[in-house]
Amino acid sequence: xxxxxxxxxxxxxxxxxxxxxxxxxxxxxxxxxxxxxxxxxxxxxxxxxxxxxxxxxxxxxxxxxxxxxxxxxxxxxxxxxxxxxxxxxxxxxxxxxxxxxxxxxxxxxxxxxxxxxxxxxxxxxxxxxxxxxxxxxxxxxxxxxxxxxxxxxxxxxxxxxxxxxxxxxxxxxxxxxxxxxxxxxxxxxxxxxxxxxxxxxxxxxxxxxxxxxxxxxxxxxxxxxxxxxxxxxxxxxxxxxxxxxxxxx
Amino acid sequence: xxxxxxxxxxxxxxxxxxxxxxxxxxxxxxxxxxxxxxxxxxxxxxxxxxxxxxxxxxxxxxxxxxxxxxxxxxxxxxxxxxxxxxxxxxxxxxxxxxxxxxxxxxxxxxxxxx
Numbered sequence: 001x002x003x004x005x006x007x008x009x010x011x012x013x014x015x016x017x018x019x020x021x022x023x024x025x026x027x028x029x030x031x032x033x034x035x036x037x038x039x040x041x042x043x044x045x046x047x048x049x050x051x052x053x054x055x056x057x058x059x060x061x062x063x064x065x066x067x068x069x070x071x072x073x074x075x076x077x078x079x080x081x082x083x084x085x086x087x088x089x090x091x092x093x094x095x096x097x098x099x100x101x102x103x104x105x106x107x108x109x110x111x112x113x114x115x116x117x118x119x120x121x122x123x124x125x126x127x128x129x130x131x132x133x134x135x136x137x138x139x140x141x142x143x144x145x146x147x148x149x150x151x152x153x154x155x156x157x158x159x160x161x162x163x164x165x166x167x168x169x170x171x172x173x174x175x176x177x178x179x180x181x182x183x184x185x186x187x188x189x190x191x192x193x194x195x196x197x198x199x200x201x202x203x204x205x206x207x208x209x210x211x212x213x214x215x216x217x218x219x220x221x222x223x224x225x226x227x228x229x230x231x232x233x234x235x236x237x238x239x240x241x242x243x244x245x246x247x248x249x
Numbered sequence: 250x251x252x253x254x255x256x257x258x259x260x261x262x263x264x265x266x267x268x269x270x271x272x273x274x275x276x277x278x279x280x281x282x283x284x285x286x287x288x289x290x291x292x293x294x295x296x297x298x299x300x301x302x303x304x305x306x307x308x309x310x311x312x313x314x315x316x317x318x319x320x321x322x323x324x325x326x327x328x329x330x331x332x333x334x335x336x337x338x339x340x341x342x343x344x345x346x347x348x349x350x351x352x353x354x355x356x357x358x359x360x361x362x363x
Binding site for chain 2: 123184185186215216217219220221223224226227
């Protein structure tokens with residue numbers, strides 16, 4: 001199951017060693033909210049769709065036209081992968097492998113999945129801390145001096161984690177950025193926190209003021225996706241991230 | 250699975266019930282709501298949350314029949330897994346989150362060891 005994931009390119013753009021950002025629905029929908037915001041603010045073009053016969057029979061209607069729920073947007077130096085559905089466990093490995101294979105074919109220089117890390121007292125946190133999982137010394141260097149705390153030991157669960165691992169195996173630089181967030185509620189403030197770090201890493205200038213100001217609106221719109229994502233996170237064993245691994249030292 | 254809504258302008262909020270040793274904690278995310286607009290009622294085994302939004306929210310482009318419906322309030326009724334002590338309940342509202350503490354009703358008595 002899940003071995004027939006296809007990336008269907010719809011618009012040809014000359015890519016110049018782009019960076020790739022991903023934000024699948026996950027804890028607090030941090031990555032999903034952040035990637036929608038990036039696509040909107042940077043006015044990125046819809047370049048490709050991710051398809052599979054094993055995906056749920058869902059088509060999204062945007063601007064009066066049907067589109068695939070998993071899409072790739074971009075411009076010459078930047079790719080952004082968005083998903084409007086949570087990814088079930090049986091598809092995570094095949095999507096991760098296919099995406100990284102595609103990134104390699106496009107000469108992607110850096111892959112950055114964006115996500116959340118559940119904070120039990122998130123309501124009391126004014127400025128969510130951003131953490132990073134880095135695949136090599138080059139990406140360690142990238143986060144140096146950027147107030148991104150490197151995760152040295154632990155467990156990471158989900159699509160972003162698998163993509164990070166696939167990137168490492170394929171010798172593609174990758175960095176998983178995770179902001180402290182609500183676990184089961186959409187968290188636009190945490191999405192703003194990861195975008196601010198991304199701005200510093202990729203020399204972007206994506207404003208987050210609107211994300212904060214429209215936070216309540218985003219929370220209403222994201223209720224259903226959050227609920228569906230919560231069920232999938234339970235299914236993939238996301239709670240393992242709070243467990244202490246046996247090899248911890 | 251999904252979070253409900255209806256054509257009369259009610260939205261169901263995202264709500265979670267957490268069970269601790271001696272209490273249940275219910276958390277509800279209530280965007281656009283002020284403390285004054287919230288009404289919470291409880292019986293021993295049921296919790297009802299009603300909250301008026303500070304502004305109407307309308308999905309101007311989303312869907313078919315729901316397009317143009319003005320949502321004005323949240324409503325949610327939660328069945329509690331075991332009876333609570335209504336007199337000892339408490340709640341707070343902070344940054345759009347309603348947190349309700351529902352102490353479990355104590356049944357039985359301590360058995361002394363002779």
